[in-house]
Amino acid sequence: MSSASADTRAPRAPFAARLALGLIALTAALIGIPASFAPESFYERFPFFAEWVSLLPPYNEHLVTDVGGLYLGFAVVFAWGALTLSRELVLAACAGWAVAALAHLVFHITNLAPFGAADAIAQTAGLALALGLPALAVWAVGPRR
Numbered sequence: 001m002s003s004a005s006a007d008t009r010a011p012r013a014p015f016a017a018r019l020a021l022g023l024i025a026l027t028a029a030l031i032g033i034p035a036s037f038a039p040e041s042f043y044e045r046f047p048f049f050a051e052w053v054s055l056l057p058p059y060n061e062h063l064v065t066d067v068g069g070l071y072l073g074f075a076v077v078f079a080w081g082a083l084t085l086s087r088e089l090v091l092a093a094c095a096g097w098a099v100a101a102l103a104h105l106v107f108h109i110t111n112l113a114p115f116g117a118a119d120a121i122a123q124t125a126g127l128a129l130a131l132g133l134p135a136l137a138v139w140a141v142g143p144r145r
Contacts, residue, residue: 009143011085017140020133021082021090024097027130028075035068042068052123055114070100081137090141094134101130 011017034042039061046053074097081090105127112120 011087011141012144013140014085017085017090017137018082020137020140021078021093024130024133024137025075025078025082028071028078032068032071032073032075035064036072037068039064039068050119050122052115052119056111074100085141087141087143090137094138097134098131101127101134105131 031046034046040059043053043059043064045051074093077089077093078097081093105124108127109124112124115123
C-alpha cells in the first residue's frame with residue numbers, strides 16, 4: 001500500500017494522538033510566547049517556579065527570542081497535527097521535535113552543576129518527557145490493525 005493511501009487509514013488511537021500532540025503544542029506555546037515577547041523575563045524566571053534558564057548565563061535577547069519563535073513554530077505544527085491527525089505531518093513534526101529535544105536533554109544533563117538536586121531531577125525528568133509525548137503520538141497515529 002502506498003504512503004498516500006496509508007495516510008487515509010484510521011489512526012490507532014486518535015484521542016491519545018490528539019492529547020499527546022495537544023500537550024506538546026501547549027508546552028511549546030507556553031515556552032514560545034514568553035521567550036518571544038518577554039525574553040528578559042523568560043531568561044530571569046523560566047520556568048516561573050524555579051528560574052532555571054538564568055542559572056546558565058549569559059543572557060542574550062536575540063537567542064532567547066529566536067528560541068521562542070522556534071517553539072511557537074512547533075506549537076503551530078503540533079496543533080495542526082492534532083487537528084488533522086495527518087500521519088505524515090505528525091511523523092515529521094515528531095521527528096523534528098525528537099532531534100531538538102534530545103539535543104536539549106543532552107546539553108542539560110551535561111550542565112547540571114549550577115542546579116540543586118531537586119531542580120536537576122525535575123529539569124531532567126521534564127526534558128525526558130519531551131521525548132515521550134512524540135513517541136506516544138507516533139504510535140497513536142499508526143494504522144489500526
